[in-house]
Amino acid sequence: MRSTTTKAFAGVAVLALALAGCGSNSGSSTKSADSNAKLSYSINEQAATNLKDGGNLNLSIGEITPQLNMFQANMTVDTSTLWNWYNPQLIKFTPSGDMKLDKNYLESVNSELKDGKTVVTYKINDKAKFNDGTDLDWTAFQATWQANSGKEQEYNANTIDGYDQIDSVKAGDNAKTVVVSFVGPYPWYSSLFNNVLHPAVNSADIFNNGYTGGTLASAHPEWGAGPYALTGFDANAGVVTFERNPNWWGDKGKLDKITYTVRADVQAQVNAYKNGEADTVETSTSELLTQVTSVADTDIRRGTRAANYLLTMNSKSELLSDTAVRKAIATGINRAQLQQVLFQGLDYSEAIGGSLTLYPFQKGYQDNLSKVVAKTDTAAATKALEEAGYAKGSDGTYAKDGKALSLRLPLFSSSTTSKAMYQAFQTQMKAVGIDVQIIQKSSKDFSTTVKNRDFDLLISGWASTDPNGVAFFCQKFCSDSTLNKSGTGTAELDNLIKGPGGLTSLQTAEDQESKANELEVQALGTFGILPIYNGPEIFAVKKGLANVGAGVYATTRAQIGDFPENIGWQKD
Template sequence: MSRRTTVGVSALAAVVLTLTACGGPSNNGGDSGLKGAENTIGQADINPQDASKVKDGGEFRWPVDQLPDNWNYNQLDGTNADGRRMIDTLMPNLFKQNPDATIEINKDYLEDAKLASTDPQVLEFKINPKAKWSDGAALSWEDFEAMWKSLNGADKTYEVAGTTGYEDIEKVEKGASDQDVKVTFKKKFAEWKGLFSPLYPKSLSSTPEAFNKGWADEPKITAGPFKIETIDRTGKTVSVVRDANWWGEKPKLDKITFRQVDRTALADALANGQIDFFDIGSSIDNFTRAQSMQGVAIRQAVTPDYSHITFNGAESSILNDPKLRVALMRGIDTKTISKALLGQMLKGEAQVTGNHFFLLGSAGYKDNSAVASFDKEAAKKQLDELGWKLEGETRKKDGKELVVRFVIPTPNPISDQISKLVQSQLKEVGAKVDIQAVPSTDFFKQYVNVGNFDMTGFRWLASAQPISDSKGIYYLDPASTNQNYGRIGSEEVNKLLEQAVEELDDTKRLELANEADKKIWELGHQLPLYQQPGAVAVKSTVANFGAVAYANRPYDYIHMGFTE
């Protein structure tokens, strides 16, 4: 499962890197393996084809773990990566991420966007006059103003997934026309290109009720190359079709159907023609099956996607002591877990990551994990010092057993394997892990989002603006969970994060983020496991799609299609 934060740039169950996509090597059949840590950042593998070679029409069938819990991506239940992929076919993204994590203006929505002043910081956006909402209204400065007011944290009845960036804005004003937007900040905000995406109409932010529940079942107003055809919660599908009112370049595809498919059924679904691709992730079974399929290519690119374990530091959790969380982290061998999950499909080493903001190969990456690195004997010693004494196979303190509830989604073979490896490893240091498997459709809404776990695991999907994109995960705000599901943090981390998102100097900003990262490790906030290999199995006739690297916000829904 996957997930990520919202500054506007998502998690799989919401840390992402301008150029046209480059074609990388594809693996298909034989004994070829995937690249590991030596993989090159910034290169996509998508079977790039000129528009003239892509068939006009066709339906692309896209597998997902679940349908959106809310079509408002900025609402707490809305930050699901699968939902974001659907939303991006319908709603405005003001900027586009490229495979190498650079960012460019999306000319379908903006004619220009610029930093007009740095002191105070002022942004000026010029909206494309052709851009219209599905109700006929033009996109305007009022949509920006309404979105800012709902997301700046001033009104706590708006159940927002994050306030990063918006809380730093002083005012949003009309410029020379309704399509000219002036945004003035009271505090500097460096990664401003992640704001206001996806953009929503002002009506969504008109009241807390409209924001929180108004789009829970369906999107009300859209402005994208596609529009909703059907939302079938019984059949577990969402289909979008070309919108005749779209003012930009006509999409190659007639239709995209998003279908909920269990992870264990992905390979069969592709082989049977029910879907056109699947994300291999860390499934050796799916990798092996894909290698043997006729007419299927395995494409790979470094992706901003990593698996981790989140710890719960709330008073209600047995893990509310940061020293206990760090001690348990020291009992978890991430390298062994990575080899167990990825070893059979990689030619090189698995990409074990030691940073919460930056992935391997990116400019800011430093391994700051020493304080929580695997050391079984150190873990035992730290647990002893904390008063958790071994009695039989399990430690006790003040008569209470050290039993940790690890909540995972099911059916999900990867989560099952990871949790059992963690269970086995922590048993060796005297901690008992109670694995609770819950339905995938309930996993985020009823467990993760509300802190109903001691430990849990999913995948974080990041963006080209990793600091602001991650702030809501690590910033501790007593008044709002944001995406800090474990309720862990400190004033020191908060201050460093505030300084980092405000710092306009790139080098200094990376340094501040790494200082914050060191403190996050000391708090035992979450344990990154491994970076995904970034491989997908896709029909060989699919063009301009596959392993897109960082070009996933939005995906290139306009040019993707079939060569025959």
């Protein structure tokens, strides 16, 4: 699956270095490549045999996105959250980043190098099929590759990274054996085909538009598969339900019913948890955390978050088309101060991050941003504006050609901590001579705002569902990226990434990591996107709920730390 996906900034902190005090119940920590970092998780990890048969699960979600195809460019994390409950999820990653197969779908995955080219063979469970009776076989892999390969420009895919390196997808000895051959070596094959499309998604029109419409029919439950079926979908009421799937051949789901209710505001989500209307809630700020710690039968589950929160500067906006302005913002922002606001009261701190490719706990991580912007320097930021021809007005705001630097920054949360962090950034920019207008919006408006680039500045998150950050380097930095909304990619960088002798042509994972670090310095130097923080992942969870919480790659804020059939309530 894709390594990253956009998501709304909810005023909550995210992933990183040494976490203080793991949450209760079956947490774990493992040392990483950085001796100062720990990879931590807490999901109440339980085998399916330890779970009750029955019970309901009630959860909150930010929005029911207009686009329900998780492979399509306009998806968000909320899209994939719903998708994974009723569509095939073949592969997940454990909190430590190891590939985990759902044996109900896949019997094995094996790779080999043949004549310098990676070849991966997938053995599919003979019983695997979609809800409409169509066999889940090599044609599902072929449809997924076709939509995400980049060969047909009409498909508006979230990312083509990896899929564009495939030469062919064919049946092996039988239709339940898939042989995927790459054009050369590809060390990141585990990131691909974690999810697959129904073979009926065989045209760009179906791919782009078939999952829109906001109805149960347009969500296409018949094209799904898994222990749960999509049985209720009311976009107006903001309620989606899943129940046990009578067409499922595999291990029986433990839950009777899963219900997602749209609660667009983080405080509404906290209130729902406190009132017993939701079984989990994200509480990664002190103001939220303090509200739930005294709620009866509550576990606080903490872990490392595999996500980057970043500032996007929209170069398509007239005022930000000038690199000098974007550089002034990058030079004037004080990320340490913003982190202090966000992490206050959490008993947590992290080093200032400098990469959107690898995390501080991963081998190969480097602080690449420090090679572009060495430190916060307000004086240097204002000097850069003046050298570019901007003059300070009587109100302290710089202007050029009669146009003042007044920029729109949408805020998708009512959290006091969120507002305080935005206001701190606003003050920092005022010192530079840039006016930032904070525009309050509902989280339900997030996907539309991002899709339409209806912002000058944007603070949002990119979450990773696997540890192979280098595999998705192009998704983040190529000029045709649908994820990176800064519009600052260049043809020169594209060539260095995917051209002859470029990043994707290198033989080993180590060589690609080294090259990615080198190229990220150049990419960050276009001043389009800027990492702000990672942060901790903190959830309040009802005691007894198993395999849910802070699970690093396994959860990516959706909180679900295992395959759907392994989610449930622990036996007494």
